[in-house]
Structure formats: structure tokens, C-alpha cells
Amino acid sequence: MCVLLQTHSLVSCFRSQADDGSRMLRFCPVLLVLMLASSGANVVVQRDAQFDVTYDDTVTSDNQTIYSYNHTVSRNKTEGVRVSVELLSESAPSPVLFVVRQKQAVLSFQVPLILRGLYQRKYQYTQLGRTLCQPPTKAVAETQFFFVDVSTLSSAGVQYQLRVSRVDRFTLQTDKKFSFNATPSQPQFFRYVFPEGVDTVIVKVNSQKNFPCSVMSIQDIQCPVYDLDNNVAFIGMYQTMTTTAAITVQRKDFPSNSFYVVVVVKTEDEACGGSLRFYPLLPDELLDAGNRSKTLDVIVSPAINSEVYVMGMLFCLGIFLSFYLLTFLMACVENKRYDAHLSNLLCVSGKVSPYEYGSFGKFVKVFIQIDSYCRSLESVGRSRHESLSSVEEDDYDTLADIDSDKNIVRTKKFLCVSDLARKDKRILSKKYQIYFWNIATIAVFYALPVIQLVITYQTVVNVTGNQDICYYNFLCAHPLGALSSFNNILSNLGYVLLGLLFLLIVLQRDILHNRALERNENTALECGIPKHFGLYYAMGTALMMEGLLSACYHVCPNYTNFQFDTSFMYMIAGLCMLKLYQKRHPDINASAYSAYACLAAVIFFSVLGVVFGKGNTAFWIIFSVIHILATLLLSTQLYYMGRWRLDSGILRRMLNVIYTDCIRQCSGPMYIDRMVLLVMGNIVNWSLAAYGLIKRPNDFASYLLAIAICNLLLYFAFYIIMKLRSGERIQCLALVCILFTAVVWGFALFFFFQGLSTWQKTPAESREHNRECILLSFFDDHDIWHFLSSIAMFGSFLVLLTMDDDLDTVQRDKIYVF
Structure with missing residues (x-):
């Protein structure tokens, strides 16, 4: 009962310190001495201690020492107070307990200090250094007392060394670098006060050494300060670091207009990607901490202001809206050119009085009126009913010998587009429109949970302060x-x-084409590549979704949501290849369901590769086998124009063809051009499969995307070469698009490979690649990749759209299939 009453008196004493001033601060240690004496302590010694003086002393369970310090705290000047302790005795059965009692806080620690690492491994430190928190004061100048109590339960004497010193450079200055040393048992923290007119700053901490691993934390001005490896993540914002750490801090998050910058050296390096040392886990084993001192530099710089934000947004809008303006001007010029051309035709024919031209609507009206004259100028030798392309689907595909007829047509040595454009246009248009509606449905159901998930990620980052969740370029993250x-x-x-x-x-081209079909124009019915716009709509939708999902990914880029940024890249590559193939093979192109099923399988393997592919030999063997088999099966399907069934007997039939045609008769391939493409495609894909099996790249998603891009580029180059080889030409607009797109892709890839961050490594290792903004102090290299790649993709789509415009007046039975 006596001890409880004394404890209650001591607690009441501490609670009244703020009201009674320094007199109570001096009186409280007396109560502490009385309580300790009544509880069995023999000797309690209180000393008036001085700053910057080293005290060597011995403590036992029978004697305890209280060091009393006083210092002046000023409202206009903040200085730190640092307590340094070293245990001089080599071994002690019990640790020495140090309790620092301040006006508004109590800090306690033991020597030797035991810090725990991975798998509960314990590290012992006999030298400690702790900086005392400095709560703000309202008085102009105030004298405050604090006490350092030293005690132990060891019956043998334990020798220690105590030193309390002032930290003159405790407040960080804007744009001034400050260097310091830190260890796991001697963390450091400093104060920064927002200057007038500065609302956002970037705190950067750098080191020349990768290891030991460290943690940089931003905490509010309050006591206690969490500055040990086992508690630094309890409050504020924090991130691990090897050589670089950077956190953007906003004034609105700190009501006191100031904050602490805390730097802690971790006991182990696994969090920063260091080697994992194996130790047998024994309950009472203490491991040697070794020399884990680290020299660091800290600098606080003002961040960008609102004007830079506005300039960045206007720049971004200006770049892409200029494409709208350029497209509008080109459309006006094209309309005027057509108006002038049609005016000349009307004047020469004398059948229709000249019109006043200048608008697109009038151009369409005049074109309708001179339709009969245009028909007379066309060199089309057959009417719609005489052409193979006019055969109705129902009149053809319901015949009993349909399969044999298709085999006869598609196995001709030289095929023309008219041979593979025999189905009804209305049916094909509906078939290809399914591509658009399917990808629109996929986009809705894919985007909604993605948006919900990234909002949750961002909320977790903001609430927990864990800056290691997201892999930003922290030196340019606004x-x-x-x-x-x-x-x-x-x-x-x-x-x-x-x-x-x-x-x-x-849409504009689709409308013009539909109007031409309604007028039964021969150029629309019998000439040029058959116009099916469903895949184009799907490509445009995929490009928009790529932007939306890439933005979602960059809300919090990390290991678990990488597929948001890559899924529609696979789709874009696949749709472009399908569109290239559809141009010359409109009747036998893949259905939307099978195409999207294949793309879903690609995305599925992408996820598996990231999760299980790293260092997994079995996965790479299985993937390489599937890759090679898929290439062979697709090659066979393309070579025989879809006339081979993909079933269990396909391998047997392939071996039979190889034996009869190549071994027994030594005959060359019937379709030389297709064979060249497929042989090159197989060489490229087999090489990529071998590279993946041997190298096993860490970034499986990028590896898979590289496979898709290589196949697309190979097919595109083959298409251009065969187009020129067939006597066709590339019009000026398409040629400009090709050259412009190639140049933009080159610059885009340059910025992409800068690699400002990577989720394949630890967050600390990723920050080693962070770099400053390079455009308008607002955009980094990866932002420029976004700008250029979006322009390059748009240019690539225009190339596909305009590449065969030269064939619009060429009869389809004169356009070769390749």
C-alpha cells in the first residue's frame, strides 16, 4: 500500500509539472528517491550535470544515479539535445536501464540494446545515441529541466559512460546539404520548418554506399520520435533506401508547419535486396551486429508550384489537341481537292451544271449526281452480278460441295482478293463488328475493378505512409x-x-463507304481491299483503354498490378496482326471469340510468368514447348489458308506432307511467298523461345510483349515488301505516316529503356534508378515515353488505315493475296 501511494504521488507530480514550472521539476526527483528507497534501493545519487561533459560511472542494484540537466528553449531557435551512452563492462548479467524524463515526454532504453531482425534473430549493441524530441514552446525563452536516471538489477558493478551534448545544426535549411553518420543503435533526426511561400518540399537523402540498408521517415513534431528499426514504421511516411530516398512533403499535412526527418540504419539488409545470411535460430543466441555505420546527406528543396502544374497540363493538352487541328485541316484540304476535281469532271461532261463547292456535304451531293458518269469512266469489266465477290453467303455456303469448292479456290497457286472475298458483305461486317462490341464489354468489366483496386492502393499508401508499396520515380513524382x-x-x-x-x-471513312454502297458504286463494290471497319474500331478502343489502364497502373505501380499496363498492349499487337491478315483474307480471318480467347491465354501466361517464372526451370520448359507448338500449328493454318483442321491428327498429317512432298519427291513449296514468311516467323519465334529458356529474363511480361511486337513487325515488313513486289505503290500520305511513325517509335523506345524504376527489384533498389524531371520540371523520361508511344501507336494505326488506299480503284481480281 505504501508503494502504491508513493507511485500515485509520483504520477501526480509529473502531471503537475507543466503547471508548476521548474520548482516541481526539481521536487519530483525527490519523490522518486523516496519511492526507490522505500522499495529496497540503498543509495540514490542525484547530480547536477553539464552539457558536453563525459561521465564515467558504475551502477549496481544497490545504487542508482540521476543526472539533472537544464537548458534554455527559445521559440525562435531550435537546438537538439543528444544523449550518448556506452557500456564499458565487457559482460553484465543484467542490462543497464536509462530513463530520460523531459517536460512532455519520457524516453527509456537499455544497454546493451537488443534489436531483432529477420526470423527473430537478435543483435546486440553496446553503444547508443539518441536525440531527444523538442516539443514547441509558446514562450520567447524558457528554462527546462530534464533528468537521466541510470539503474540496473545487476548485483555486480556495471561501468558505463554518459555524455549529453547540444546539436547546433538541428534545423535543416532549404537547399543546403547536411552530412551525418548513423548506425542501428545511433539513429539521427532533424527538424525542418516550412519557409514563407513554400507549400511543398522534396526531402532527399543520399549515400555513397549501397549498404547497410536504411530507412528515411518523415514524422510530425511530437513526442516520442520513432527512431529505431523496430518502430520507425509506426507513424508518418517512410521508405527504405540504399543510395537514394526522396519523399515529397506538403505543408497541409503538418499543422505545425514543420516536421522531423528521421534516418535509421536497419539491423539487416534483406529489405534492400542484400544477401540473406543463414544462421541457426537459437532462442538465446546474440549475433554480432558488425560495423553498420553509414554516412548520409540530406537536402530539402522546394517542389514545383501551381504554375508548373498548369503549364504541364496545358502542354499535354496542346500536343494532342494539335493532332485534332491537323486532322481537321487535312480533311478540309482533301475536300477542296476533291471539289476541284469533280468540278472539272462536270465541266467536261456537260451533263450537270457546275455547283458551288466548298463543304463536305455538297461534295457528297455532287458525287451522287454524277454517279452515272463515274460509272462510264471506270474500267470495270464486270457487273456486280457477274463478279465472284457478289455471290451471296446463303447461295454459296449452303451448297453440298461447298468444302470442296473452297479447297479448289484456296489452293490455287496465285490467289487474288476476289477469291477470298466471296462471302456476303453484310454478314462479314456483323462478324467484324463483334470485335468492337467484345472489346468494349471486356473494357468495362476489366476497368471497373481495376479502378477500385488502385483507389484502394492509393488509400493504403496515404493512410499507412508506406512509400515502399508503389514504385514511383520519387525524384519526379508530383x-x-x-x-x-x-x-x-x-x-x-x-x-x-x-x-x-x-x-x-x-467513323468518317465508314460513313463514306456506306453511302457509296447505298449508291451501288462499282469502286466500293468491286474495287480495292474490302472495307470492314470492326477491327479498326476495336483498335481505337484498345488504344483508349491502354491509356486508362496505364493511368490506373501509374496510380501505384508495383508487382501485383503490372498486368493493368500490359494487357491491352497484347490486345493492340494481336488486333494489328489480325487487321493485316484481314486485308487480303477477309473471308477466313479468325472470329472475335477465338481471337480474344487466344489473347486471354497470352495474358494468363503473362501472369503465370511473373508469379512463377523467376528461376523456375519447369515453367520455362513448358512455356517454350507451348510457344514452339503454337507457332507450328499457326504456320500450318496460315500456309493452307485455313483448310487444315486443327485436331489431334494434325501432327500426323504434317509429317505425311513433309515425307511425301519434301523427302520422296523433293518438290519445292507450292506457295513460295507464304513459305518464306512462315519460315522466317518460325526462326524468330524459335530463337525467342531458346533465348527465354537459356536467359530466363526476370521481366516475363516485357519478354512476352517483345514476342508479340517482333511477330507484328515481321509480318508488317513482309506485307510492305510483298505489296511493292506485286507492283502496288504506297501513296504519299501512307508513306509520310510510315516514316513519321518509325522515327517516333525510335525516340519512344529510347526513353522507355531509361528504366527509372522497376518492380522486379526491391523498392530501395528501384529508387537507385530514379532521376530528376527533364521536361518543364514536370515530366520525366517515362512521361515522354507515354507521349511518344501514344503518338507512334496512333501513327501505326493510320498506316494500317491508309496503306492500301492506292488500290481503291483497282479491281479485286487484280489484287494479289500474300
């Missing part, structure tokens, strides 16, 4: 509202705007 890196999200706007512009261009 926050806006709840978003941590607004610039990486804004730069994806180009995909959406240019995708929408491409849809508008396709």
Missing part, C-alpha cells in the same frame, strides 16, 4: 490531391485522345 504521382497519370492522356481521334477518322 502529387495532386490524393494522387502521389499526378504527372505519370496525366501523360497517359494522349492514348485516350488519340484513340478517340482514330475512332472519329474510322
